[in-house]
Amino acid sequence: MKYAAFIGYENQERITDVEPAHRAYLASLKQNGRIWAAGPFHDDSGALIIYEAESEEEVIDIIDHDPLHEAGVFSTYIVRPWIQAL
Numbered sequence: 001m002k003y004a005a006f007i008g009y010e011n012q013e014r015i016t017d018v019e020p021a022h023r024a025y026l027a028s029l030k031q032n033g034r035i036w037a038a039g040p041f042h043d044d045s046g047a048l049i050i051y052e053a054e055s056e057e058e059v060i061d062i063i064d065h066d067p068l069h070e071a072g073v074f075s076t077y078i079v080r081p082w083i084q085a086l
Helices: 012-031 056-064
Strands: 002-009 035-040 046-052 074-082
Touching: 002 056, 012 035, 056 074
Parallel strands: none
Antiparallel strands: 002 046, 002 074, 035 046
């Protein structure tokens, strides 16, 4: 099942240092079929990531291990089940 995560940022000054680890983490998730799409909002206020997972709890665990979350950049996130219409 797909889950959309709307993620808010704070401590944005940490992004530059942690971004390589974050991108590597996302790439490994993509390679394992755990991410369908990901990217920041144009205003750099946060990001949208669409995960492929068995449950919302699994998505939260994936988010909790994201290097940007561990560095305190993810200030908030909302996870919702998502249905791909097209």
